[in-house]
Every structure is written in structure tokens, then in C-alpha cells.
Amino acid sequence: EDKVVQSPLSLVVHEGDTVTLNCSYEVTNFRSLLWYKQEKKAPTFLFMLTSSGIEKKSGRLSSILDKKELFSILNITATQTGDSAVYLCAVGNAGGTSYGKLTFGQGTILTVHP
Amino acid sequence: KAGVTQTPRYLIKTRGQQVTLSCSPISGHRSVSWYQQTPGQGLQFLFEYFSETQRNKGNFPGRFSGRQFSNSRSEMNVSTLELGDSALYLCASSLGPVGPRDTEAFFGQGTRLTVV
Numbered sequence: 001e002d003k004v005v006q007s008p009l010s011l012v013v014h015e016g017d018t019v020t021l022n023c024s025y026e027v028t029n030f031r032s033l034l035w036y037k038q039e040k041k042a043p044t045f046l047f048m049l050t051s052s053g054i055e056k057k058s059g060r061l062s063s064i065l066d067k068k069e070l071f072s073i074l075n076i077t078a079t080q081t082g083d084s085a086v087y088l089c090a091v092g093n094a095g096g097t098s099y100g101k102l103t104f105g106q107g108t109i110l111t112v113h114p
Numbered sequence: 115k116a117g118v119t120q121t122p123r124y125l126i127k128t129r130g131q132q133v134t135l136s137c138s139p140i141s142g143h144r145s146v147s148w149y150q151q152t153p154g155q156g157l158q159f160l161f162e163y164f165s166e167t168q169r170n171k172g173n174f175p176g177r178f179s180g181r182q183f184s185n186s187r188s189e190m191n192v193s194t195l196e197l198g199d200s201a202l203y204l205c206a207s208s209l210g211p212v213g214p215r216d217t218e219a220f221f222g223q224g225t226r227l228t229v230v
Contacts, residue, residue, distance in 0.1 A: 031216070032218070034217070034219070036221075041223045042118075042204065042222060042224060043157075043221045044221075048215070048218045092216075092218075094216060094217065099164055099169060099210060099211045099216045100145055100147060100162060100208050100216050100217040101159050101170050101172075102149075102157075102159065102219060103159065104149075104157040106156050
């Protein structure tokens with residue numbers, strides 16, 4: 001059975017801190033690893049990683065994938081209160097007639113205090 | 115470019131009734147997937163459609179069904195509603211089989227279904 005595990009499940013930090021969120025996975029027919037931010041309703045797309053060792057960056061957020069060790073990390077530097085959200089890791093797998101099933105981790109609840 | 119549109123946003127139904135939810139993907143996206151999100155189970159895959167065909171189905175009972183139309187819009191139906199079906203139902207839109215970006219999915223705002 002496909003499995004995605006995130007850690008920690010929750011994290012409380014102060015503005016300006018740097019945080020690292022972890023995601024490990026065991027899936028068949030790995031295609032990609034995706035990170036989403038969910039504040040109220042819709043998960044918002046952050047990154048999609050398909051190649052090992054290549055860091056993706058967007059402002060204060062960055063992520064890297066290790067396909068050998070089957071994990072990914074999401075880093076957020078200089079955190080702000082607006083970063084408070086649930087961060088979801090998902091693995092995309094494709095095989096047979098399926099192109100894009102996503103298997104999600106439980107999410108990490110990040111709370112940033114002023 | 116318009117995002118993924120789901121309707122309705124909120125729905126209250128009684129046990130035993132049925133419900134239909136709608137999803138319009140991003141223009142140019144041809145693949146639609148549905149997910150159920152609950153506090154206890156997180157986000158769980160329901161089904162995936164491309165080219166009006168169901169490509170994959172998650173571990174949900176047969177009461178959950180869906181379809182996709184020729185314009186890529188999709189609907190999902192839940193019959194004989196149970197209290198446990200109360201959840202946020204999310205639709206994800208992606209390009210389809212285009213290589214490495216086929217799993218790059220963007221979500222709609224969701225439909226909050228409450229079964230009483």
C-alpha cells in the first residue's frame with residue numbers, strides 16, 4: 001500500500017525562525033513529489049519535484065527531493081505569521097491507465113507566532 | 115486564467131439522500147481527480163478521469179461515483195448518504211498525460227458537505 005509520512009505533525013515557531021518539514025514515502029510507480037499549503041479550503045500548489053538532488057526555490061521557501069532515500073524536505077526561512085497553515089506532502093504515481101493519483105501525508109500544522 | 119471551479123461551495127443533506135458535486139477544471143486541463151478530506155483520514159483519493167474515462171479509483175464504496183464530460187468538466191455523485199460522508203470534497207485539475215507534469219495538480223475551493 002502506498003504510504004506518505006510527514007513529520008513533525010505540528011510545529012510552533014516565532015517569526016523569523018527557519019523551519020524544516022519532512023516527508024518520507026513508499027509508493028509504487030513514483031512520478032513526482034508535490035508540496036501544498038492549505039490555509040482554509042483549497043490546497044495551494046507550492047512545488048513539484050521529479051528529479052533527485054535539484055532544489056526548487058520560491059522566495060523564502062525551498063524544497064529538495066532524495067529519490068534514493070525516499071524523502072523530501074520543505075524549508076521556510078524567516079517565517080512570517082502568514083506562513084501559518086497546514087503543509088501537505090503528496091506523491092504522484094502513474095501506472096497502467098492512471099496518470100495522476102496523489103497520495104497525501106497527514107500534513108504538518110505550522111503555527112508562527114509574532 | 116480561471117482556476118478550478120467547484121459548485122456548490124456548501125451543501126447540507128439528510129441521511130439517505132443523494133448529492134451531485136460539480137468541478138470545472140482549468141482551461142486546457144483534461145484530467146480531473148476527486149479527493150475527500152476529513153479530520154480523521156486526511157486527504158484520500160476518490161477517482162481520476164481523463165478523456166471521459168475513469169482511470170483509477172480509490173477505496174470507497176460503490177455509492178461514490180463520477181463522470182467526466184467531453185469539455186473535461188466532471189461530476190461526482192454520492193448516493194444513500196451516510197453521516198460519515200460529511201467532508202470537504204476537493205477536485206484537482208491537471209493537464210493529463212503530458213510527461214513529467216502529468217501529476218502537477220491544482221485544487222478547487224472544495225465543496226463542504228454536511229450530512230445530518
